[in-house]
Amino acid sequence: MSERTPSQWEEIAAADPQHSTWYVERFRTLAAEGQDIVGEARLIDAMLGRGGRALDAGCGPGRLGGYLHAAGHAVVGVDVDPVLIAAAEQDHPGPTWLVGDLAELDLPARGVAADFDVIVCAGNVMTFLAPSTREAVLAGFARHLAPTGRAVVGFGAGRGYEFSEFLADAAANGLVVDVLLSTWDLRPFREDSEFLVAVFSRAQG
Structure with missing residues (x-):
């Protein structure tokens, strides 16, 4: 069995043991100050019927999954x-919060059905993955969607993963583009956009 490749996030955390704690406190402070830290989750809520099933992939300290749970959805969050x-x-x-590597995502093996109505991967998570694992992560998203489910992935430009490469990887691993946006508040994506929010369906057949 090949050795697991650590994510860039894990490498950052290993180099600075306080980094993860700083990250948690950063969002707790923003929330306490009344900042809007759940804009992504509002979009996902709008995509779900009442009582939908959502996977928060790379959930961090739970800001999105927590909001979706409070809105009445069944939420599973996974973070390394x-x-x-x-x-x-x-x-x-x-x-349900689970420690896990998105590159090895197999929730049925952990007693969780792979039939999510929406998978959300926000917070630049895709750019913190080890580049060699990106396609495995996207393939895992496709496997964990319900037949009519959708995956929503957002990240910024200039982070080592070109948008064109990401979209090609998604297409090669079972995901079909529904909509491309440049913000989580539904502004259209353009060639010069500095951010991408991609909404995918699972390829059929």
Whole structure:
């Protein structure tokens, strides 16, 4: 069995053991100040019927999954960082929070059905993956969607993963583009956009 490739996030956390704690406190502070930290989740909520099933992929300390749970959805959150998962469990009880590598995503093996109505991957998570695992992550998203489910992935330009390469990887791993946006508040994507929010369906057949 080949050795697992650590994500760039794990490498950052290993180099700075306080990084994950800083990240948790950053979002707790923003929330306490009344900042809007759930804009992505509002879009996902609008895509779900009442009581939908959502996977928060790379959930961090749970800001999106917590909002979706409060809105009445069944939420599973997965993150590779146990510090972030512990914060999610503390701050947002209710969802199922799991420590796991998105490149090895196999929720049925952990007793969780792979039939999500929406998978959301926000917060530049795709750019923190080890480049060699990106396609495995996208293929895992496709496998975990319900037949009519959708995957929504957002990240910024200039982070080492060209939008064109990402879209080609998605197409090669079972995902079909429905909509391309440049913001989580539905502004259209253009060639010079500095951010991409891609909405995919699962390829049929």
